[in-house]
Amino acid sequence: MSGRGEHYFSARPRAASRTSTVRLELTDLDIQLQTDSGIFSHGRLDPGTKILLERAPLPRVRGDILDLGCGYGPIALALASRRKRARVWAVDVNERAVVLTRQNAEALGRGNVFSRMPDEVPGDVRFAAIYSNPPIRIGKKALHELLLSWLARLLPGGSAVLVVHKHLGSDSLARWLDGQGFPTTRLLSERGYRLLEVRPADEGPAT
Template sequence: MGEHYFAKQPGAQSRPGAVDLVLADLHLRLATDRGMFSPDRVDLGTRVLLDTVPPPPATGDLLDLGCGYGPIALTMAKRSPQAIVWGVDVNERALECGRANAQTAGLDNVRFGLDEEIPPAVRFAAIWSNPPIRVGKQALHELLSTWLARLSPGGRAHLVVQKNLGSDSLQRWLESQGWPTERLTSRAGYRVLAVDPATATASETRDTP
């Protein structure tokens, strides 16, 4: 697998391609390239997420964490044209494809960039993610802790994780960290997890003497 898709500057020689994202409410032709996640087809987990999550908030800041070339971010932007969608990734080649795909789709409400390019004050009304499980457990936990902490009051996160890559153990870890998490759906070997910090806040409020 080599460096896979985690490198800031992928070493794999560029070989541009394209894939189709076809959902009930949209059809996008997306530019891809080697050295990024799932360049030959839209990943099945991503499709499961996009087919099953509730509509994103109509306004506010929304985040696609680990955006790659942008199928999740662009779907959010299409479904919520009055929102601002941020796509964050470490892979600069993937981010370039994401920007090109947004321009091709005529979506001017999406911003692709490295994590440090998102203003620190921005808080997210929703986070959707097919997180990079293969970065390793510690790196994944640090990544999720950092960005889940930036949900705005009432915000929710939806994560899709393959069952045999640890979706159930990730759910237990999230719960142990104080992030109430439920399994929204299970399909084709993937779990969609809904993380709702407001549940913890409400519970803590009820338990306060």
């Protein structure tokens, strides 16, 4: 949150720009990323995001990858580094986040990252995998609509991996996704965060 009445999911943050650098250090990656005020997890790597990047499985099938709610781009850029031949879509409603992710990708030479607003992603693009630290604070109704719209674009055999803290409703979200026809499995629980794998509708849980 970056000001009274303003959130990181505001389309055009009013907060004055205050850039800083975050080090993204993983077992297979060590890069510097620029962050800015008015976007999610400004000035630091969110602990849930780090758990997702350290523990989430890589895509099971080939195809495009989506970072839903990209912020300044740590998930998209890590995935683009690990899957250099895959197109990685970094999507956010926050214009400042989209621009910053694009700039970080350019600085790192990650030409396979496509940073876009949601309505700029072609409607015929489907995804082998979706990764997200979803914007829980937009409210349950908006969150559900967001997830349903993108999960419907998973390829057969694909999956989504979400990281959600237990105090922010991870378990109830998993039950709701199951009830909507998207088989959902808890992959792990670490430091209060749940890592959830969501399969396409009409597919069973991964075995």
